[in-house]
Amino acid sequence: MSSMLPRVLAALATGAAGAAFGYVAGALRGWPLLGAVVGASLGVVLSVGRDALRGRRLLKWLRGAQDTPAPRDTGFWGELGYRVEKALRQRERDIVFERRRLDQFLSAMEASPNGVLLIDAQEQIDWCNSIAAHHFDLHPDRDRRQRVTNLVRAPAFKAYLTEERFEEPVLFTAPDGRTLLSVLVRPYGEGLKLVLSQDITERERSDAMRRDFVANVSHEIRTPLTVLAGFVETMDTLPLNETERRRVLALMAQQTDRMQTLVSDLLTLAQLEGSPRPAADRWVPLVGLMRRAETDARSLSVGRHQIEVLAPPPLEIAGSETELLSAVGNLLSNAVRYTPDGGRIDVRWLPQASGGGVLEVVDTGPGVAREHLPRLTERFYRVDGSRSRETGGTGLGLSIVKHVMQRHGGSIEIESEPGKGSRFMLAFPGARLRRVRELRPVNEVPDAATRL
Numbered sequence: 260m261s262s263m264l265p266r267v268l269a270a271l272a273t274g275a276a277g278a279a280f281g282y283v284a285g286a287l288r289g290w291p292l293l294g295a296v297v298g299a300s301l302g303v304v305l306s307v308g309r310d311a312l313r314g315r316r317l318l319k320w321l322r323g324a325q326d327t328p329a330p331r332d333t334g335f336w337g338e339l340g341y342r343v344e345k346a347l348r349q350r351e352r353d354i355v356f357e358r359r360r361l362d363q364f365l366s367a368m369e370a371s372p373n374g375v376l377l378i379d380a381q382e383q384i385d386w387c388n389s390i391a392a393h394h395f396d397l398h399p400d401r402d403r404r405q406r407v408t409n410l411v412r413a414p415a416f417k418a419y420l421t422e423e424r425f426e427e428p429v430l431f432t433a434p435d436g437r438t439l440l441s442v443l444v445r446p447y448g449e450g451l452k453l454v455l456s457q458d459i460t461e462r463e464r465s466d467a468m469r470r471d472f473v474a475n476v477s478h479e480i481r482t483p484l485t486v487l488a489g490f491v492e493t494m495d496t497l498p499l500n501e502t503e504r505r506r507v508l509a510l511m512a513q514q515t516d517r518m519q520t521l522v523s524d525l526l527t528l529a530q531l532e533g534s535p536r537p538a539a540d541r542w543v544p545l546v547g548l549m550r551r552a553e554t555d556a557r558s559l560s561v562g563r564h565q566i567e568v569l570a571p572p573p574l575e576i577a578g579s580e581t582e583l584l585s586a587v588g589n590l591l592s593n594a595v596r597y598t599p600d601g602g603r604i605d606v607r608w609l610p611q612a613s614g615g616g617v618l619e620v621v622d623t624g625p626g627v628a629r630e631h632l633p634r635l636t637e638r639f640y641r642v643d644g645s646r647s648r649e650t651g652g653t654g655l656g657l658s659i660v661k662h663v664m665q666r667h668g669g670s671i672e673i674e675s676e677p678g679k680g681s682r683f684m685l686a687f688p689g690a691r692l693r694r695v696r697e698l699r700p701v702n703e704v705p706d707a708a709t710r711l
């Protein structure tokens with residue numbers, strides 16, 4: 260009513276002004292009353308028409324996109340336009356703000372290291388991040404509003420959603436057939452569900468490896484322990500003469516040696532895995548390394564093999580002397596242990612065009628079939644278990660070598676063929692090599708063609 264009154268008053272005022280004007284104009288022609296009536300009518304029509312025009316202009320603006328300012332009129336329609344526009348602009352600002360918040364929220368979910376999938380009460384997909392899309396083989400846009408169980412068909416997942424026992428995650432293989440997923444559902448809102456997925460393939464693999472490792476270690480230790488226990492019982496229950504007693508003691512010593520070697524290899528492995536990478540500014544002379552490995556190999560071989568070690572160029576390797584010695588020593592001890600008496604073992608350094616170098620150990624032993632090669636550096640992997648144990652092997656040597664090489668930025672490569680011997684190569688990157696700096700007497704830096 261308060262908005263009508265000014266407009267009625269304005270129409271009456273315009274009518275009154277029209278009547279006065281009509282009266283004066285009509286009086287000049289001798290019909291003042293008729294002039295007043297016509298003038299008043301015209302005044303009212305004009306006022307109402309102007310009002311309607313303003314209303315129409317505002318309506319037109321409202322029907323449009325409102326991307327221009329509202330018509331700036333005075334009075335009722337002007338204020339109405341101003342207030343409507345203000346409310347609209349506020350709403351637009353609120354929407355922009357909310358959209359930005361939603362975008363930030365979705366970006367946070369996108370940044371999650373886990374898969375995040377939102378499903379509604381009908382189990383239709385609302386939204387998923389790219390990790391969930393990858394885990395469940397979904398298309399984030401195309402699969403929206405699809406029923407999740409039509410796309411993720413793993414029976415364990417379907418049963419998990421149906422049974423609604425969401426306290427524990429469910430494990431199943433992803434649609435790619437390789438990835439193992441751990442999926443947890445958290446209900447929220449009215450029947451909505453948050454599905455969190457995690458790739459646990461690596462975790463499961465390392466758990467399995469740890470279990471295997473513990474089982475292997477227990478097995479390796481149990482065997483000599485059983486033998487020792489047998490000998491202890493023998494000594495306890497049987498009256499042995501001196502010769503028998505010595506023989507039993509020698510066999511017992513053999514078993515304790517075996518356990519000692521195993522424990523020492525296990526400690527080496529644990530140390531390699533648990534300590535920081537060897538410093539890159541400690542330089543180990545290559546010639547000394549090969550000389551010591553050769554001495555050890557000769558004493559292990561006791562003249563049963565022809566061992567040839569070609570003198571390396573005057574180089575130094577950056578890293579840990581103990582670790583490098585253990586790597587080269589393991590290769591040489593394997594060559595000696597697996598190559599039959601009378602066989603030949605060659606050790607040489609081969610410079611590479613890349614600036615790196617390869618230390619290779621070649622033997623004329625039994626060789627290894629192709630299918631075993633990729634697994635030789637696995638812990639406890641043996642091609643011939645009894646041969647390895649007979650010669651004091653632990654099955655850990657090559658895995659120690661692999662670790663040492665990785666820690667020195669290098670790698671181990673193996674070429675072998677049954678009946679044709681083996682070639683074990685330690686490849687060092689150029690960044691870990693340098694020429695010996697200080698000048699030494701000529702006879703201490705042998706020429707590459709001479710033998711050590």
Ligand code: ADP
Binds near residue numbers: 589622643657
């Ligand atoms: P092990 O203590 O058994 O020698 P390694 O890790 O050093 O353990 O070697 C793993 C396996 O690789 C050995 O058991 C053996 O079957 C094979 N192997 C290693 N070196 C040689 C070699 N020079 N010739 C033939 N087989 C080898």
